[in-house]
Amino acid sequence: MSAPARTPAGAPGSLTGPGSGGVGDDAARPDGTLKVRGEFAYGSDLWMEDMLWGVTLRSPHPYARIRSIDVGPALAVPGVKAVLTSDDVPGEKVYGLELADQPVLAVDVVRYQGEPVALVAADHPETARAAAARIVVDYEVWEPVTDAITALGHPHWNQVHDGTARVTELSRESAHLHPEGNLVRHLKVRTGDPAPTADVVVVNTYEVGMQDQAFLGPESGLAVPAEDGGVELYVATQWLHVDQRQICSALSLPPEQVRLTLAGVGGAFGGREDLSMHVHACLLALRTGKPVKMSYNREESFFGHVHRHPATMRYEHGATRDGDLVYVKAEIYFDGGAYASSTPAVVGNGGTMGIGPYVVPNVHVDCYGAYTNNPPCGAMRGFGSVQTAFAYESQMDALAAELGMDPVELRCRNAMEQGSKAITGQVIDSPAPVVELLRRLEAMPLPGAAPDDLRHMPGGVSNTTHGEGVRRGIGYAVSYKNVAFSEGFDDYSTARVRLEVVGGEPTVTVHTAAAEVGQGLVTVEQQIARTELGVDRVVVAPKDTQVGSAGSTSASRQTYVTGGAVKAACEAVRGRVLERAAATTGRPVGELRLFDGAVVADGLELPLAELLGDDAVEETLEWRHRPTEAIDPETGQGFAHVQYAFSAHRAVVDVDTELGLVKVVEMACTQDVGKAINPQAVVGQIQGGTAQGLGLAVMEEILIKDGRVQNPSFTDYLIPTILDMPPMRIEILEYADPHAPYGLRGVGEAPNISSGPAVLAAIRQATGLPLTRVPVRPEHLTGT
Amino acid sequence: MRLTCTVNGTEQQVDDVWEGESLLYVLRERMGLPGSKNACEQGECGSCTVYLDGTPVCSCLVAAGQAEGREVGTVEGMATDEALHPVQQAFLDAGAVQCGFCTPGLLVATDDLVTRSLAAGAPPEDAEIREALAGNLCRCTGYEKILDAVKLAATRMSESAR
Structure with missing residues (x-):
C-alpha cells in the first residue's frame, strides 16, 4: 500500500529573482x-x-565474496521499518552511466570498500545506523587487485606493444573483477611515422593521485511513495533523466511512475553524475509506504x-634542436576502480587530448582504463584532461630545460592555432589563442617579495620560517579541453519557454x-x-522530469547546450509573437522586434499586455550542437569534439626547501x-577551478x-x-566560436586543468627537483 | 530529554531529544531551521556555524543539551522581512555565492569578524580576514569573492554606523 504523494517542506518552487540583466551582464x-x-x-x-x-x-572489504547476510538482528531493533538487500531489488540489479556493471546492492561479491550491501529505514537516523551495524554479513575475503597496470596484466611500460590490449591471466581466479576482464577501454592514437627519431628526447613517468x-x-534526497504505485524523488544530482533511466530499470517501473x-x-x-542514494531511497519508500530521507x-x-x-603516465617527447616537436609517445593508465562509471569517456578525453594544445606530426598514444578493487572513479571537473595536463606540461618544461629554451617560448613555438590539426586529425575550426594566452600571462606584473610577516610565509603562523630556506618559483601551463559530450554522443537539451501576461506584466517562464x-x-x-524576448520578468521553473532531458551538468556544456535550447525556444516564441503582431499591425515581421515588454518598430510600440491578452505563447524544443563522430578504433582519427576551451595559468610560489612547505603566492x-x-x-x-587545480597539486x-x-x-x-x-589576476578573452550560441565557450573545466601544472612547474623551478607526482608532499621536496 | 533555548530571539522548546543529538541536528530536524548546514558534521568545514551566547561555534560539535537555557543565533535570524543584513547583501553583490552550501556559516563568521573589527576601530585587513575565515571551507569560489564580500560588508557597516 502506498501513501498519497505530498509535497515535502523544502520542495523547490519557481525562482523569480531579480528582474534585470541580459546576455553579457553581471545579472544577479x-x-x-x-x-x-x-x-x-x-x-x-x-x-x-x-x-x-x-x-x-557498506562493505568493509575491498574484495570479498558474500557467503550470507542475516538481517534478522537489524529487523528486531525497535523503530526499524525495513531492511533490504539485493534480493529486494525488483528490476535490473546492476546500473551504470555507460556500462551497467554496478550492483544497486551487492550481489554475491563486493568489489570495493564501501560498496553498498544492505539498507535500513528507521524513524531516527541513529536507530537506522545502529540497526545497520547489527546486520551480519559473512564475507570470504579475497586479495584485492589494486594497481591498474597489474590489473591489465601488462608488464610495466610496454611502449612497444600495439594492437589490441592483451589481458594476461593473473595468478589467481579472482583477479578478473568482471566477466570480460579488467580492461574497460583502450584508446589508440596513431599519426605520422610509427618509428620517429629526434635530436632531443625526454622520457618521464608521472603519477596523479586520486x-x-x-x-x-x-x-x-527524499523519496515519497505515490498513489499510483510510483515514487517522487527529490534529489541533489547532475542529470535527472539519466538518473530516471537507471532508477526505472532497478525498480522495474515506467518513467511515468518515477518522477x-x-x-x-x-x-x-x-x-553527482553517478547514482548514490537515488535507488536506495526509492526502494525503502516503496517498501515502507513512507517518505524516506537519506x-x-x-x-x-x-x-x-x-x-x-x-593516473600513471609515461611520456616520451622528441624535438629538433630548434625546439620543434617531432613526436610524442604516451602511455596512459587510468585506474577506474571497481566499476566502469564514466571511465570509457575519461579514457576518450585522456587519449584524444593527451599531448596538450600543441601541433605534433608523429603521435603514438595508448590510453587505458582498468578495473581494480580501488574505489570507483568517474567524472570530476576536467574529466581525463587534468591528469594528462600534469604530464604533458611537465614534459614541455623538461624539454625546454634539455634544449636550454624558455618554457613559454617552447610552448608558443609548438602551439595550436585556428586551422591546426589536433592529434585526432580534427581541424580546429574556431579561435585557439594558445600563444596569446601565454603572452598575456607573461606580460602581467609579478608579485613583489613576501612581506616580513609570518602570515605570508610557507607554514604561516605555525612559525616554521621567517624566510630562511625559502625560494621563489614561477611556473606556466596551458591546456585545452573539449566542451560538451563527444565521440558521436547524441548531445541535446530540451527547453520549454512560455510567454504570457501575469498581473499585467509580461512574464517568461523557462x-x-x-x-x-x-x-x-x-x-x-x-x-x-x-535578451531574446525583451522581457525583464523571467521565472525559472523547478528542474524536473516533467520536461525532456537537458543532458548532464558536466563537460562545461550547460551554458552551451541548454543555453542554446533556451535561446532556440525563445526564438520560436518570438517568431509567433511577431507574426501575431504583424497580423495586428499590418507591419512586416522583419521590421518588428521585442523590447522592454513591447513589440516595437519605427513609430510603433505595442505592449505585449495588449497584444497577448490572456493568451500564452509556449514552445518546447530540443536543441543539438553540431554532431561529433566516433574516432577510428585503430588510429584515433575523427571529428571527436564539438568545441575546445583554452586556458593558461602562471603560478608564483614560495617554497620552504628545508621543511617542504609550499605557499602559493599568486595565481594568474x-x-x-x-x-x-x-x-x-x-x-x-575561473577562481573556483583554479583552487581545485591548486588543491590537486x-x-x-x-x-x-x-x-x-x-x-x-x-x-x-x-x-x-x-x-x-x-x-x-584574471584576463578573459572573448573570441567568438562561430558554431556556438552567442559565440560562447564552456568555461567551468579549463581553469581546473592548467592551474595545477602551473603550480607544479613553479615548485619545480623553486626547488630544482624533477617532481613527477602530484600532489606534491613535503617529503617529495625534502627527500626525507 | 526536553530542550529549552532561545533561537533568533524566540524561545524554543522541544521534547524527546535524544542525548546524542547535536545542536545542529535539533535546529535542522526538530526546530525547522535547516539554514545551518551539515557539510561535514565533524567540526572541519564551518558550514554549521551559529552564534551561541554571541560566540560563533560549530553547532555540529555542540551537544544539544549544552544549548539549554542559552541563546542561539542562526543565519535565519540575520535578515528582517524587509531587508537583508549587510553581510548577506555584500555576499550577493560580490558574487560570493555559488552553490551556497558554505554561505550560512560564512555569513555568521563574517558578521562576527566585521562586528569585532569595527568595534575595535578598523575594518579587517586581508590577512585578518583569511585567518578569521580559515575554518570555513568553500569548494566553489576559490575564496576571492568571499574576501571581496567581507570587505564590502565592512565598508557598508562602517558607513552605516557613522
Missing part, C-alpha cells in the same frame, strides 16, 4: 536571496512529518561517489531539466530569455570564453592502501582554505 542569481537567508533547501534539508531515515550498510570532488552538500525533481545542490564537480555524512560521502581517476549545481545556469537561463589565469554570458560568474568559475589525495581509503574526512583529506588560496 535568482536563488541568491534564498541562499543568503538560509531558506534555499538542499537535498539534505527536505523534511516531512512522517518521514523515515534511510542508511546504507582527487575527490569534495562538494560540501552531502549526497541526499524526479532537483533538490538544492551543494556543489557537484562530477561527483543524507550521507562526510565519511560516507567519501565512499558514496566516484572520484577522479588516479522550464528545463538542467541541473543548477551552483554554477549559475538559472541566471544564464534568465539572461538569455531577457587567462582564458578564452568566446563570450562571457555573465562575466561575474565566469570569473567565479599540493594537498588533495584520497590515500588508498590495499584497496582501503585511509583518509575519508575533512580532517585528513585537505582542500584549500582561504589561507591556501592566493590572490588572482
Whole structure:
C-alpha cells in the first residue's frame, strides 16, 4: 500500500529573482536571496512529518565474496521499518552511466570498500545506523587487485606493444573483477611515422593521485511513495533523466511512475553524475509506504561517489634542436576502480587530448582504463584532461630545460592555432589563442617579495620560517579541453519557454531539466530569455522530469547546450509573437522586434499586455550542437569534439626547501570564453577551478592502501582554505566560436586543468627537483 | 530529554531529544531551521556555524543539551522581512555565492569578524580576514569573492554606523 504523494517542506518552487540583466551582464542569481537567508533547501534539508531515515550498510572489504547476510538482528531493533538487500531489488540489479556493471546492492561479491550491501529505514537516523551495524554479513575475503597496470596484466611500460590490449591471466581466479576482464577501454592514437627519431628526447613517468570532488552538500534526497504505485524523488544530482533511466530499470517501473525533481545542490564537480542514494531511497519508500530521507555524512560521502581517476603516465617527447616537436609517445593508465562509471569517456578525453594544445606530426598514444578493487572513479571537473595536463606540461618544461629554451617560448613555438590539426586529425575550426594566452600571462606584473610577516610565509603562523630556506618559483601551463559530450554522443537539451501576461506584466517562464549545481545556469537561463524576448520578468521553473532531458551538468556544456535550447525556444516564441503582431499591425515581421515588454518598430510600440491578452505563447524544443563522430578504433582519427576551451595559468610560489612547505603566492589565469554570458560568474568559475587545480597539486589525495581509503574526512583529506588560496589576476578573452550560441565557450573545466601544472612547474623551478607526482608532499621536496 | 533555548530571539522548546543529538541536528530536524548546514558534521568545514551566547561555534560539535537555557543565533535570524543584513547583501553583490552550501556559516563568521573589527576601530585587513575565515571551507569560489564580500560588508557597516 502506498501513501498519497505530498509535497515535502523544502520542495523547490519557481525562482523569480531579480528582474534585470541580459546576455553579457553581471545579472544577479535568482536563488541568491534564498541562499543568503538560509531558506534555499538542499537535498539534505527536505523534511516531512512522517518521514523515515534511510542508511546504507557498506562493505568493509575491498574484495570479498558474500557467503550470507542475516538481517534478522537489524529487523528486531525497535523503530526499524525495513531492511533490504539485493534480493529486494525488483528490476535490473546492476546500473551504470555507460556500462551497467554496478550492483544497486551487492550481489554475491563486493568489489570495493564501501560498496553498498544492505539498507535500513528507521524513524531516527541513529536507530537506522545502529540497526545497520547489527546486520551480519559473512564475507570470504579475497586479495584485492589494486594497481591498474597489474590489473591489465601488462608488464610495466610496454611502449612497444600495439594492437589490441592483451589481458594476461593473473595468478589467481579472482583477479578478473568482471566477466570480460579488467580492461574497460583502450584508446589508440596513431599519426605520422610509427618509428620517429629526434635530436632531443625526454622520457618521464608521472603519477596523479586520486582527487575527490569534495562538494560540501552531502549526497541526499527524499523519496515519497505515490498513489499510483510510483515514487517522487527529490534529489541533489547532475542529470535527472539519466538518473530516471537507471532508477526505472532497478525498480522495474515506467518513467511515468518515477518522477524526479532537483533538490538544492551543494556543489557537484562530477561527483553527482553517478547514482548514490537515488535507488536506495526509492526502494525503502516503496517498501515502507513512507517518505524516506537519506543524507550521507562526510565519511560516507567519501565512499558514496566516484572520484577522479588516479593516473600513471609515461611520456616520451622528441624535438629538433630548434625546439620543434617531432613526436610524442604516451602511455596512459587510468585506474577506474571497481566499476566502469564514466571511465570509457575519461579514457576518450585522456587519449584524444593527451599531448596538450600543441601541433605534433608523429603521435603514438595508448590510453587505458582498468578495473581494480580501488574505489570507483568517474567524472570530476576536467574529466581525463587534468591528469594528462600534469604530464604533458611537465614534459614541455623538461624539454625546454634539455634544449636550454624558455618554457613559454617552447610552448608558443609548438602551439595550436585556428586551422591546426589536433592529434585526432580534427581541424580546429574556431579561435585557439594558445600563444596569446601565454603572452598575456607573461606580460602581467609579478608579485613583489613576501612581506616580513609570518602570515605570508610557507607554514604561516605555525612559525616554521621567517624566510630562511625559502625560494621563489614561477611556473606556466596551458591546456585545452573539449566542451560538451563527444565521440558521436547524441548531445541535446530540451527547453520549454512560455510567454504570457501575469498581473499585467509580461512574464517568461523557462522550464528545463538542467541541473543548477551552483554554477549559475538559472541566471544564464534568465539572461538569455531577457535578451531574446525583451522581457525583464523571467521565472525559472523547478528542474524536473516533467520536461525532456537537458543532458548532464558536466563537460562545461550547460551554458552551451541548454543555453542554446533556451535561446532556440525563445526564438520560436518570438517568431509567433511577431507574426501575431504583424497580423495586428499590418507591419512586416522583419521590421518588428521585442523590447522592454513591447513589440516595437519605427513609430510603433505595442505592449505585449495588449497584444497577448490572456493568451500564452509556449514552445518546447530540443536543441543539438553540431554532431561529433566516433574516432577510428585503430588510429584515433575523427571529428571527436564539438568545441575546445583554452586556458593558461602562471603560478608564483614560495617554497620552504628545508621543511617542504609550499605557499602559493599568486595565481594568474587567462582564458578564452568566446563570450562571457555573465562575466561575474565566469570569473567565479575561473577562481573556483583554479583552487581545485591548486588543491590537486599540493594537498588533495584520497590515500588508498590495499584497496582501503585511509583518509575519508575533512580532517585528513585537505582542500584549500582561504589561507591556501592566493590572490588572482584574471584576463578573459572573448573570441567568438562561430558554431556556438552567442559565440560562447564552456568555461567551468579549463581553469581546473592548467592551474595545477602551473603550480607544479613553479615548485619545480623553486626547488630544482624533477617532481613527477602530484600532489606534491613535503617529503617529495625534502627527500626525507 | 526536553530542550529549552532561545533561537533568533524566540524561545524554543522541544521534547524527546535524544542525548546524542547535536545542536545542529535539533535546529535542522526538530526546530525547522535547516539554514545551518551539515557539510561535514565533524567540526572541519564551518558550514554549521551559529552564534551561541554571541560566540560563533560549530553547532555540529555542540551537544544539544549544552544549548539549554542559552541563546542561539542562526543565519535565519540575520535578515528582517524587509531587508537583508549587510553581510548577506555584500555576499550577493560580490558574487560570493555559488552553490551556497558554505554561505550560512560564512555569513555568521563574517558578521562576527566585521562586528569585532569595527568595534575595535578598523575594518579587517586581508590577512585578518583569511585567518578569521580559515575554518570555513568553500569548494566553489576559490575564496576571492568571499574576501571581496567581507570587505564590502565592512565598508557598508562602517558607513552605516557613522
